[in-house]
Amino acid sequence: MTHDERPPDRDLQALSAWLDDELHGDERKAVEARLADDPALQATATDYRAQDNALRALFAAEQAEPQIVVMRARKRERFLLAACFLVVGVACGFMMHMLLPAFGEPRARFAERADIAYAVYAPEQRHAVEVAASQQDHLVNWLSKRLNRTLTIPSLVEYGFQLVGGRLLPGEDGPAAQFMYQNAAGERLTLYMTTVRRNDAQIRMLRDGPRRTYYWAADSVGYALSGQIGEAKLQAIAYDTCKELGGNPKDW
Numbered sequence: 001m002t003h004d005e006r007p008p009d010r011d012l013q014a015l016s017a018w019l020d021d022e023l024h025g026d027e028r029k030a031v032e033a034r035l036a037d038d039p040a041l042q043a044t045a046t047d048y049r050a051q052d053n054a055l056r057a058l059f060a061a062e063q064a065e066p067q068i069v070v071m072r073a074r075k076r077e078r079f080l081l082a083a084c085f086l087v088v089g090v091a092c093g094f095m096m097h098m099l100l101p102a103f104g105e106p107r108a109r110f111a112e113r114a115d116i117a118y119a120v121y122a123p124e125q126r127h128a129v130e131v132a133a134s135q136q137d138h139l140v141n142w143l144s145k146r147l148n149r150t151l152t153i154p155s156l157v158e159y160g161f162q163l164v165g166g167r168l169l170p171g172e173d174g175p176a177a178q179f180m181y182q183n184a185a186g187e188r189l190t191l192y193m194t195t196v197r198r199n200d201a202q203i204r205m206l207r208d209g210p211r212r213t214y215y216w217a218a219d220s221v222g223y224a225l226s227g228q229i230g231e232a233k234l235q236a237i238a239y240d241t242c243k244e245l246g247g248n249p250k251d252w
Contacts, residue, residue: 015045032119032123035116035120036124042117045116049112049208110171110176110196110222113171118190121167122180122226129180130166130167133163133165139153143166147174147193147194151177154191155244156241159237163181166179169192173194176192189234189237191225192222195222196220196222199217199219203235212227213225214234218245
């Protein structure tokens with residue numbers, strides 16, 4: 001993102017509070033509406049969350065409280081101590097530089113984008129999708145052309161979810177597609193698809209508050225199923241979805 005594309009400070013402050021679950025009611029809805037209309041802000045939100053996850057993972061092993069050690073060193077010892085701290089500081093900086101890209105690899109970032117897209121569009125009543133399920137043939141042809149591959153919309157009828165429609169979204173390395181489903185109780189699921197640079201057949205789960213996203217990659221396509229239903233049921237749907245899309249969920 002260039003300096004000119006950087007969101008205003010007030011948007012960044014509101015986005016930070018939204019990511020930390022510090023906003024409620026109208027304030028939270030306002031940020032989600034802003035995200036829906038601003039791809040640059042969506043990208044910033046994804047980067048912020050990836051950095052936060054990377055830092056959490058990096059320091060997850062730090063359980064004990066830090067201890068303060070008072071040392072009275074002679075002049076030469078103080079010099080050696082300072083040199084040691086310098087070396088340790090450089091090493092830590094190098095490790096952070098090497099580890100952060102790994103935690104933020106494309107397949108993880110597409111899951112972050114899928115989660116944000118679900119949070120933004122699932123609550124929408126009038127504009128949840130761009131193309132309704134009544135135009136399913138047009139929807140499939142349009143999104144297949146934009147992603148430059150033939151897409152298939154899985155059926156989730158056996159789980160009580162009907163297709164609502166879909167929309168085009170910006171992805172990490174190109175366009176992304178989001179398909180939305182809804183059951184009789186008004187609960188919604190979204191299936192996110194986008195091209196990725198590497199495949200990973202093993203399924204993983206991203207958790208953010210009440211939201212869950214199961215994601216995997218196959219044949220250079222990343223898939224992410226997001227919802228707020230029970231984990232076991234969502235995973236079962238993800239399993240069948242993977243199988244219907246030509247994947248091999250037995251690898252999970």
